[in-house]
Amino acid sequence: MALGPRLEVSQTQRLSMTPQLRQAIALLQMTNLELSDHIAEEAEKNPLLELVEPDPPDDIPVLPFDTVRNHDTESFTSLPSTRYSGKLDGLDSLENIEDEKTLRDSLREEIHLSNRNVERVNIALVLIDELDEQGWLTAPLFEISDRLGVSQAAIEEALEALQACEPVGIGARNxxxxxxxxxxxxxxxxxxxxxxxxxxxxxxxxxxxxxxxxxxxxxxxxxxxxxxxxxxxxxPVAYFVNDFVQIAIADVSVSLGPLGSWAVELNTDALPRALVNEKYFSEVAKDGSEASEYVTECRANARFLVKAMDQRAKTILRVATVIVRHQNRFFEEGINGLRPLTLSTVATELGIHESTVSRVTNGKYLYCQRGTFELRFFFVQGIRRSDGGSDMAAPVVREKIRKLVAEEQPDNVLSDEKIAKNLQEDGVDVARRTVAKYREAMGIPSSSRRRRKHT
Incomplete structure (x- = not known):
């Protein structure tokens, strides 16, 4: 077979990343505060983009669980920040845009890097949002324990992990x-x-x-x-005041509806509102001058921006509603009610890209009777059940291990194998090595060390 250069022609599809598309994806990642600042800056540059003073809306869009599946963006109620609806083609193609880190971001990152225990990490993330403007944790631990549905010992362990972070003194209670x-x-x-x-x-x-x-x-x-x-x-946060004193404003709230199901509402009061000044455009554009070309471009940019804001709000509401439907037991039982949930599960249900779900859940918050939580909090790993039941969330399994060890008798210290057997009898399909992994991650000594401690 002869070898030599030859020319081949093939067709490929590639999404063109326009500046507007990049802006739309950036908006998706922004918090409401960042979005408000961005829209204000754009309004200063664009004479056709007009900010609207927020008024308490008469009707807040509520999305019941049974209307989420198989709905496209056109089926959602328009938000006060929009004047028309529509999809943003290619929204999922751009890689995540890194935002400037705040001290809270640094604390979250340090917690993730220094702790392998997922439950401890989840609780510590909640504690970070509980810190006041001084960097202190003033809320009573028993109150947080009740809200999250976990033991106070678990809260104390998470607090210890937080207090090990920089700056020194963070998380102090007084x-x-x-x-x-x-x-x-x-x-x-x-x-x-x-x-x-x-x-x-x-x-x-x-x-x-x-x-x-x-x-x-x-x-x-x-x-x-x-x-x-x-x-x-x-x-502790004296040198970080400018970026630390940030209230975690909820993007959505969850409450028990009249029929006993959980209702998800978009916090429209936290959204900036803008519209396109069509009247001004008509006055300037009719003469066909150079100014006419300028305002035509401004109108196109303003329309796209308003459209992107609408799409962002709808996507947050859709993603949050699917999360709440999967994690409804959390709102009733606390952390022990968490179920396994992945980004891909939510993405598949909504027919959107997994990276879109990642952007939407990063820095977006949900308020409920148990407190305010970042949407990422609700994504947890799962352990298969041997009795055919639904998979059990890893934090729940770890809490079971913690309780078994806490309740063991000095003359009957449980080995990892015995703990695994107890869990298997409870329908949790977990191996001894998994028990050992979780036990070590929680900082629980081995059975031999615990036995020596009792002697």
């Missing part, structure tokens, strides 16, 4: 704990320092005689300790 976290990190948490942190009122009042008696140290040592204490930062 001033004392904030200072102690910094002292421990620096290796300065001495007995004298402990006296000072437990008597901050005396430090503030400069009650040196009282403190000297309590610490039982010479005055010069006490003075040195107080000097170190005063150099600590009582507000």
């Amino acid at each position: 001033l004392q704990e904030c200072l102690e976290l910094q002292l421990k990190e620096a290796g300065n948490f001495t007995a004298v320092m402990q006296v000072l942190t437990t008597n901050l009122d005396a430090v503030a009042g400069n009650e040196l005689t009282r403190l000297e008696t309590l610490a039982d140290v010479p005055r010069h040592e006490l003075d040195d300790a107080i000097k170190v204490l005063r150099q600590l930062n009582p507000r």
Whole structure:
């Protein structure tokens, strides 16, 4: 067979990435706050794009579960930010656009990188959103435990993971704990320092005689300790205020409807509203001048932007509704009610690309009676059930392992094999090595170490 160069002609299809299409995909990833800023900037540059002051809508679009499947975008109620509907062709083709990181983003990333326990990560992500403007966690742990439906011990473990992140002192529940976290990190948490942190009122009042008696140290040592204490930062996020003080504004809310099913509502109050000023266009475009060409281009850009905003809102609502339908037990039972769910499952049901689901769930929040959660929170891995029932979410399996270990008797410490057998009897098809993997990820010692601890 002779070898040589030859010319072949073939046809391929490739989506042309226009600037407008890139903008539409960027809008899909933006939070509502970022979207508002972006639209305001565009309105300053485009005389045909007009911002509309928000008014509380009479009717908030609600999408019941039974209307999600097999519906295209045209079947959804128009939002206050739109003037016409339509699809954005090729929306799923652009890779994710990286946004500027905030401190909350950095904390989430650090939690993911430093923890293999998915349940601990999920709880820690909730705690990050609970932090106040000082970086403190002021909500009582028992309250968070009740809302999430997990043990307080699980909350404490997640808090410990959060407090191990930078900046030091993040996640402290009060001033004392904030200072102690910094002292421990620096290796300065001495007995004298402990006296000072437990008597901050005396430090503030400069009650040196009282403190000297309590610490039982010479005055010069006490003075040195107080000097170190005063150099600590009582507000962990002091240098990150501009990007940390961000309220997690819910994009959608979930409430129990009159028929006993969960209803998903779009938070239209958080959406910017804009329209195309057609009247101004008509006045300028009729003379056919150079200005006419300019406003024609401005109108096209404004129309596309308004259309992209409409599509973004509809997509968020559709994705959130599918998530809620799959995870409806969470809203009744808490974390133990989570079911396995993947991005591809949601994408397949809606007939959209998986990357679109990823963009929509990143930085978008859902509010319910249990708190405010990022949509990504609801995507969890699953464990197959041996009794033929629905797969069980990995966090639920880990909680079962935690409870088995917590309830074991000193004279009957459970090995990984025994734990696996107990779970199998409960219908959870899990191997011994999987139990060992989850146990280690949760920081639970092996059975031999736990047995030695009891002796």
